[in-house]
Structures are given as C-alpha cells and as structure tokens.
Amino acid sequence: DAGVIQSPRHEVTEMGQEVTLRCKPISGHDYLFWYRQTMMRGLELLIYFNNNVPIDDSGMPEDRFSAKMPNASFSTLKIQPSEPRDSAVYFCASSSIYNDIWRTFGSGTRLTVV
Amino acid sequence: AQKITQTQPGMFVQEKEAVTLDCTYDTSDQSYGLFWYKQPSSGEMIFLIYQGSYDEQNATEGRYSLNFQKARKSANLVISASQLGDSAMYFCAMREGLDSGGYNKLIFGAGTRLAVHP
Numbered sequence: 001d002a003g004v005i006q007s008p009r010h011e012v013t014e015m016g017q018e019v020t021l022r023c024k025p026i027s028g029h030d031y032l033f034w035y036r037q038t039m040m041r042g043l044e045l046l047i048y049f050n051n052n053v054p055i056d057d058s059g060m061p062e063d064r065f066s067a068k069m070p071n072a073s074f075s076t077l078k079i080q081p082s083e084p085r086d087s088a089v090y091f092c093a094s095s096s097i098y099n100d101i102w103r104t105f106g107s108g109t110r111l112t113v114v
Numbered sequence: 115a116q117k118i119t120q121t122q123p124g125m126f127v128q129e130k131e132a133v134t135l136d137c138t139y140d141t142s143d144q145s146y147g148l149f150w151y152k153q154p155s156s157g158e159m160i161f162l163i164y165q166g167s168y169d170e171q172n173a174t175e176g177r178y179s180l181n182f183q184k185a186r187k188s189a190n191l192v193i194s195a196s197q198l199g200d201s202a203m204y205f206c207a208m209r210e211g212l213d214s215g216g217y218n219k220l221i222f223g224a225g226t227r228l229a230v231h232p
Contacts, residue, residue: 105159
C-alpha cells in the first residue's frame with residue numbers, strides 16, 4: 001500500500017497565481033480530508049468528502065479556496081488567486097468508515113506564496 | 115474555548131527515560147475519541163495511539179501508552195524508554211460524537227515539541 005500520495009511536495013508561487021494541490025487517497029478509503037497547518041493556527045480541517053461528495057466545507061477560509069473529488073482516487077485543492085497568507089503545509093488524509101481510527105495522512109504539500 | 119489544550123510547547127528527556135506529554139480536552143459529548151500523532155521533522159503525520167471514551171482500560175501501543183482520566187478530561191501520552199528517534203512534534207487530537215456533528219472532524223491541539231537527548 002503506497003499510502004496517501006500528495007503532489008507536489010513543495011510549491012512556490014507568486015501572489016495572484018492559481019495553485020492546485022493534488023491528493024490520491026488510499027484505495028478503498030471512502031473519506032478524504034484536507035487540512036492546513038500553520039504556525040499561528042495549527043492544524044485545521046478545511047473540507048472533507050465522503051464517497052466523493054463534499055460533506056463539510058465550513059473550514060474553507062474563503063471563496064478563493066475550492067476542492068473537488070471527481071472520483072474515488074483523486075482530489076484537488078485549488079487556491080485562486082493565491083495570497084502570501086495562504087503559505088502553509090497542506091495535508092490530505094483518508095480513512096475508511098470501517099476503521100476511521102486509522103486516518104492516514106499524506107506527507108503534505110508545503111506551499112509558499114511570495 | 116479551546117477544545118484541545120497542550121500546555122507544554124517544548125519538552126526534553128534523556129534517552130531511555132520515560133516522558134509524559136499533557137493533553138486536556140473539552141467536550142460535552144458522551145462518545146468521543148482521543149488520538150495522538152507524531153510529526154517528525156520530515157513533516158508527515160504519524161498516528162500513534164487511540165482511546166475511545168468508553169474504553170475502560172488505557173490504550174497501549176508498544177512504548178506508547180495513553181493515560182486517560184475521564185473525570186479530569188485529560189489524555190496524556192506516556193512514552194517509555196525514549197529513543198533519539200522520538201524527537202518530534204506530538205499532537206493530541208479529539209473526535210467528537212455523531213450527535214454533535216463532530217464525528218469526522220479531528221480537532222488538534224497546538225502540539226508539544228519533544229527533544230530526546232543522548
């Protein structure tokens with residue numbers, strides 16, 4: 001099992017540019033979560049999906065952020081336009097309804113907006 | 115109000131000694147779960163241990179144990195026989211019950227940075 005795969009590992013972009021973060025969950029997992037980690041706010045849940053359907057996006061900071069899950073093996077988190085305050089580590093995690101204790105995190109994408 | 119509080123920003127311990135990382139939580143749910151994660155310098159989040167609110171015995175996983183004191187709302191992580199590789203950030207997290215709508219929302223504490231000295 002390759003685990004949760006996120007790409008890219010690092011992203012540096014200029015303010016105003018569109019940024020797309022990608023996530024491949026563990027095969028068979030029916031929940032997918034996007035988190036953001038900053039020094040100031042710690043780890044925050046942005047949005048989560050169940051069976052590809054967004055369930056709760058109350059953590060998405062503003063309309064510049066959007067997330068999609070077109071199929072069970074792929075999700076994207078898009079920021080458009082990006083701002084310096086979006087600089088953070090973004091984690092994707094997945095889990096199964098049958099064993100949600102084992103919520104597996106990806107290695108994260110470190111985003112820097114300059 | 116903070117739902118998960120980790121009062122120790124940093125801790126250090128001598129190799130082979132035991133260390134306790136503190137975590138207190140706040141919830142009105144009867145059913146909830148408590149987690150500990152390790153984040154080494156490489157950045158990934160590694161699940162360590164889980165305690166359900168109805169579990170009567172403290173959870174243990176190898177050198178990790180969770181000292182669960184329900185009345186005090188505390189869920190401290192105990193690492194026995196510390197190793198150099200235990201140096202990392204440690205996060206306590208809580209999942210609340212189905213009724214409150216928090217079942218799928220892991221709420222994390224601010225973390226404790228542990229340094230293991232040789």
